[in-house]
Amino acid sequence: MIRLEQVSKIYHPGKPDQVIAVDDVSLEISRGGVTVLKGPSGSGKTSLLAMIGCMSRPTRGQIVLDGREISRLPERFLADIRRRTFGFIFQQFHLLADLTVEENVLLPLYPQAVGYAEMKRRVEQVLAPLGLAAKQSRKAGQLSGGEQQRVAVARALIGDPEIIIADEPTAHLDSTLATELLVLLGGLLSAGRTLIIATHDPLVFNHHMVTQLVSMRDGRVLEEQTA
Amino acid sequence: MILHPGILALLLGALLVILLMLYACIIGFGVLRHWDRSSYSQQQLELERRTYLISTMVNYALGFQALSLLLFIYTVDSLHPLFIGAMCATGTLNANPVGWDVLLVKIPVFFLAWLWVIVNHYDLQVEDSPLVRPKYAALFGLLPLVVLDSWRQFRYFTGLDPQIITSCCGSLFNQSGKGIASSLAALPVVPMVWVFYLWLLMLLILLLLAFKFNSSALRYLLALAAFMLLPVGLASVISFISIYIYEMPTHHCPFDLLQGGYHFIGYPLYLGLFGTVLCGLVPGLMRLLQIFAPGLGQVFKKRERFWLFSMLIFLLLLLVLVSRPLLFGSFTLQAYL
Amino acid sequence: MMRQLKILDFAIASLRRRKGKSLSIILVFAFTVAALSSVLLLTHALRSEATQLLAGAPDLVVQRIIAGRHDLIPGSYQEKIEKIPGVKAVTPRLWGYYYDSLTSSNFTLLGIGDDAPRGLPLLAGRLPKAPDECAIGSGIAEFRGVTIGDDLYLINQENLGVGFTIVGLFSAQSNLLTHDLIILEKETLRKFFAIPPGLNTDLAVAVYNPQEVNMVAQKIKREFPAARPITHDEIVRTYDAVFNWRSGMLLSIFSVALVAFCILAWDKATGLSAEERREIGVLKALGWDTGDVLLLKFWEGMFIALTAFLLGLTAALIHVFWLGAPLLAMVVKGWSVLFPEFRLVPYIDLQQIFILAFLTIVPYLVSTVIPCWRAAVTDPDSVMRG
Ligand SMILES: Nc1ncnc2c1ncn2[C@@H]1O[C@H](COP(=O)(O)OP(=O)(O)OP(=O)(O)O)[C@@H](O)[C@H]1O
Ligand SMILES: [Mg+2]
Numbered sequence: 001m002i003r004l005e006q007v008s009k010i011y012h013p014g015k016p017d018q019v020i021a022v023d024d025v026s027l028e029i030s031r032g033g034v035t036v037l038k039g040p041s042g043s044g045k046t047s048l049l050a051m052i053g054c055m056s057r058p059t060r061g062q063i064v065l066d067g068r069e070i071s072r073l074p075e076r077f078l079a080d081i082r083r084r085t086f087g088f089i090f091q092q093f094h095l096l097a098d099l100t101v102e103e104n105v106l107l108p109l110y111p112q113a114v115g116y117a118e119m120k121r122r123v124e125q126v127l128a129p130l131g132l133a134a135k136q137s138r139k140a141g142q143l144s145g146g147e148q149q150r151v152a153v154a155r156a157l158i159g160d161p162e163i164i165i166a167d168e169p170t171a172h173l174d175s176t177l178a179t180e181l182l183v184l185l186g187g188l189l190s191a192g193r194t195l196i197i198a199t200h201d202p203l204v205f206n207h208h209m210v211t212q213l214v215s216m217r218d219g220r221v222l223e224e225q226t227a
Numbered sequence: 228m229i230l231h232p233g234i235l236a237l238l239l240g241a242l243l244v245i246l247l248m249l250y251a252c253i254i255g256f257g258v259l260r261h262w263d264r265s266s267y268s269q270q271q272l273e274l275e276r277r278t279y280l281i282s283t284m285v286n287y288a289l290g291f292q293a294l295s296l297l298l299f300i301y302t303v304d305s306l307h308p309l310f311i312g313a314m315c316a317t318g319t320l321n322a323n324p325v326g327w328d329v330l331l332v333k334i335p336v337f338f339l340a341w342l343w344v345i346v347n348h349y350d351l352q353v354e355d356s357p358l359v360r361p362k363y364a365a366l367f368g369l370l371p372l373v374v375l376d377s378w379r380q381f382r383y384f385t386g387l388d389p390q391i392i393t394s395c396c397g398s399l400f401n402q403s404g405k406g407i408a409s410s411l412a413a414l415p416v417v418p419m420v421w422v423f424y425l426w427l428l429m430l431l432i433l434l435l436l437a438f439k440f441n442s443s444a445l446r447y448l449l450a451l452a453a454f455m456l457l458p459v460g461l462a463s464v465i466s467f468i469s470i471y472i473y474e475m476p477t478h479h480c481p482f483d484l485l486q487g488g489y490h491f492i493g494y495p496l497y498l499g500l501f502g503t504v505l506c507g508l509v510p511g512l513m514r515l516l517q518i519f520a521p522g523l524g525q526v527f528k529k530r531e532r533f534w535l536f537s538m539l540i541f542l543l544l545l546l547v548l549v550s551r552p553l554l555f556g557s558f559t560l561q562a563y564l
Numbered sequence: 565m566m567r568q569l570k571i572l573d574f575a576i577a578s579l580r581r582r583k584g585k586s587l588s589i590i591l592v593f594a595f596t597v598a599a600l601s602s603v604l605l606l607t608h609a610l611r612s613e614a615t616q617l618l619a620g621a622p623d624l625v626v627q628r629i630i631a632g633r634h635d636l637i638p639g640s641y642q643e644k645i646e647k648i649p650g651v652k653a654v655t656p657r658l659w660g661y662y663y664d665s666l667t668s669s670n671f672t673l674l675g676i677g678d679d680a681p682r683g684l685p686l687l688a689g690r691l692p693k694a695p696d697e698c699a700i701g702s703g704i705a706e707f708r709g710v711t712i713g714d715d716l717y718l719i720n721q722e723n724l725g726v727g728f729t730i731v732g733l734f735s736a737q738s739n740l741l742t743h744d745l746i747i748l749e750k751e752t753l754r755k756f757f758a759i760p761p762g763l764n765t766d767l768a769v770a771v772y773n774p775q776e777v778n779m780v781a782q783k784i785k786r787e788f789p790a791a792r793p794i795t796h797d798e799i800v801r802t803y804d805a806v807f808n809w810r811s812g813m814l815l816s817i818f819s820v821a822l823v824a825f826c827i828l829a830w831d832k833a834t835g836l837s838a839e840e841r842r843e844i845g846v847l848k849a850l851g852w853d854t855g856d857v858l859l860l861k862f863w864e865g866m867f868i869a870l871t872a873f874l875l876g877l878t879a880a881l882i883h884v885f886w887l888g889a890p891l892l893a894m895v896v897k898g899w900s901v902l903f904p905e906f907r908l909v910p911y912i913d914l915q916q917i918f919i920l921a922f923l924t925i926v927p928y929l930v931s932t933v934i935p936c937w938r939a940a941v942t943d944p945d946s947v948m949r950g
Contacts, residue, residue, distance in 0.1 A: 107846070111851070235923070
């Protein structure tokens with residue numbers, strides 16, 4: 001479904017502080033699986049995820065999403081693809097602390113042609129299975145870490161995306177919460193979604209649901225294992 | 228010079244519009260020079276982001292320009308007590324020879340800016356924005372017009388002197404006078420009514436055909452006819468629409484319509500006229516641009532009906548507003564013929 | 565449409581979340597608007613008062629000028645002017661200024677005959693009929709602390725105190741006109757000022773056709789080189805020009821305040837806090853496009869501008885019409901001599917509001933274009949780093 005062909009990401013190209021974050025990566029990610037990018041800090045996982053998730057454009061190479069070449073699209077088209085195809089879970093949750101849970105979850109829907117009634121319906125639909133229905137109108141800043149992570153998951157799901165992208169989702173969680181999150185992600189998988197996770201947490205990359213494990217170092221793919 | 232608050236607001240507005248347009252042009256120049264759709268570079272990304280700034284600034288400039296057209300008429304109208312012999316905006320405009328020149332630039336700039344904004348809007352919806360270069364080139368063409376407009380407006384207001392004895396609509400639109408205004412007023416009413424209605428009828432037929440058939444020639448014809456509606460419509464306002472609204476056989480002023488005494492009928496009337504012209508121009512223009520940018524056609528195909536439909540609404544508005552006093556007013560020309 | 569509405573909704577919500585910052589901008593903006601509006605409303609109100617005042621004025625006033633100074637006009641002028649074709653009537657007017665040392669202010673004394681003066685409506689009581697009666701304006705009643713039935717004492721030309729019974733009080737809609745006015749009988753006034761019989765202050769000339777006023781004025785000038793005819797239109801125009809000029813001057817001064825405000829707005833808008841920067845980053849990561857953020861910022865700006873505008877305008881209306889523009893008294897000093905204290909008639913004029921909105925909102929929007937754009941082009945992947 002997603003094909004990367006010799007993709008590179010170079011920050012400040014041609015300048016003295018040039019950084020080759022992703023170097024000539026070719027990769028194929030298929031539908032309905034769990035792809036994990038693992039590697040030490042600075043190996044280019046986040047940079048690669050950003051390109052896959054249509055947040056940044058590669059410096060070289062091609063990215064093909066469902067047969068459409070997207071590596072050179074203007075940002076407004078990328079934004080459109082981003083909100084229709086991807087749901088994001090960030091390392092630091094990135095909730096807006098003084099918004100309520102409901103408002104946080106709805107953030108991706110504001111620029112879309114979705115009516116208020118429909119928004120309301122979707123929020124309830126997304127929050128209930130995550131056990132957050134009672135917390136709907138609480139301020140996000142007042143929630144516990146685990147609850148915040150679940151709100152972040154709910155927000156990723158509100159647009160009913162095909163692909164969930166998670167960058168170090170367990171980094172800020174203790175092992176109990178991390179396990180809980182993995183169960184949650186497993187649930188998403190069985191609902192037919194595709195997961196792409198960057199991590200260096202063994203708990204994640206050793207998990208049995210992983211179908212494709214990509215090891216990275218210095219922006220290159222060291223090895224690729226498929227289960 | 229008269230330090231009327233409206234004049235101050237207009238001069239300030241003109242200054243800001245020039246600043247916006249100038250800055251947009253400077254950035255646009257950079258975009259023009261380095262634009263490379265196929266490039267992956269950071270620079271290309273920067274340029275793409277700048278196009279947002281340019282669009283925003285031109286949109287603002289257009290908005291202010293539209294408001295200032297309104298404010299200009301307003302102000303000129305409210306200044307008339309300062310001039311001996313002036314009874315409405317016409318008198319004030321006559322008080323300085325460049326008065327009419329201001330309108331002569333303001334109205335075209337208004338239409339051109341609208342067309343630019345519309346084309347830009349659709350161009351941005353095409354993946355590779357095929358019209359980037361022509362668009363910014365056109366922006367450079369628009370800039371001198373905007374400057375000319377502001378400069379003439381400035382000259383007009385600074386040249387106004389309350390000592391001036393001016394002539395008003397009574398004499399300007401006097402049928403026996405010389406000059407364009409008088410000859411417009413002297414246009415025989417009955418044939419002018421015919422011309423106006425036949426023109427509207429033709430537009431309506433072209434419009435309905437355009438709804439039905441997808442021919443480009445039809446759209447070019449429609450655009451041409453809509454464009455010509457501007458002079459035809461303005462001449463009709465002066466020649467007969469005005470006298471039916473004022474119910475006076477010799478009152479031909481195109482501005483008094485905007486006053487409260489006539490229920491501000493001028494605003495919807497001019498809205499109908501200008502709206503018809505603008506909406507009629509868009510489909511033809513887009514067809515023309517499509518030749519160079521096929522991608523644009525894909526995007527515009529879904530939106531064309533919106534413009535045709537808007538045109539229909541404006542056209543009907545114009546039709547109703549003009550016909551009502553003609554059909555139901557107590558005034559008949561018969562008595563004066 | 566839906567998108568616009570929801571983003572507007574979001575914009576208002578995010579302004580509410582940043583109460584401190586939003587309120588400070590709104591307050592400063594509102595203050596600027598209030599200052600500008602006060603000037604505009606005040607001058608416009610003064611102008612319409614003056615117009616009202618002039619509505620009842622004669623078509624033509626003829627004065628006599630000797631050695632560049634205003635002098636009394638003899639009866640012979642009247643007879644000759646009456647004979648000029650087109651002249652309907654000539655009425656001699658008798659009036660003068662009176663310096664009241666008690667209150668150190670100037671009063672206007674006007675003598676009336678059988679012909680009741682035009683343009684002086686809304687009289688409580690009646691006009692004087694006997695030599696010891698007078699009617700006074702509200703300003704004098706206030707200064708002297710007198711009302712109908714009391715006696716008003718004035719010092720006449722021979723330095724003798726004269727008492728008049730107050731029989732009428734002006735409560736005119738426009739205070740300007742009657743504020744400092746004392747009306748006496750014509751002959752009483754003549755005696756009071758010791759004006760010789762046959763002489764008058766000036767002549768009011770009425771013409772049949774207002775379009776011929778200028779011609780009549782020219783004829784009078786030719787006949788009497790010492791005469792100075794002033795047409796009604798001339799007065800209106802002068803007033804108009806003066807008021808436009810005044811308000812223009814003041815507006816220019818306050819424009820400086822506006823510029824200062826725009827700089828502040830620029831500063832506020834550019835100085836995005838780290839928190840706001842992160843927030844925009846999150847929005848962009850979640851699929852908001854640059855255009856969406858621009859729209860958000862536009863609605864935020866619009867909301868601030870409109871709120872501040874309405875607040876400022878309301879403040880100005882209260883300041884000018886309810887409180888009598890005390891804060892502008894210094895700037896309007898020139899008028900306070902002309903028109904002592906007075907209440908202005910409240911009015912709302914759409915054109916004024918339009919001009920004010922144009923003068924304040926447009927520069928504000930322009931000054932926020934670039935900062936808003938800067939915020940809107942935040943990299944979408946910025947939240948994934950660090
Ligand atoms: N905007 C940027 N400008 C310059 N260099 C950058 C930028 N973003 C990332 N880098 C550099 O690119 C390299 C890869 O960074 P990236 O964030 O992709 O690594 P990562 O594998 O996600 O690391 P971590 O595990 O610490 O999150 C690093 O050396 C980083 O310093
Ligand atoms: Mg990372």
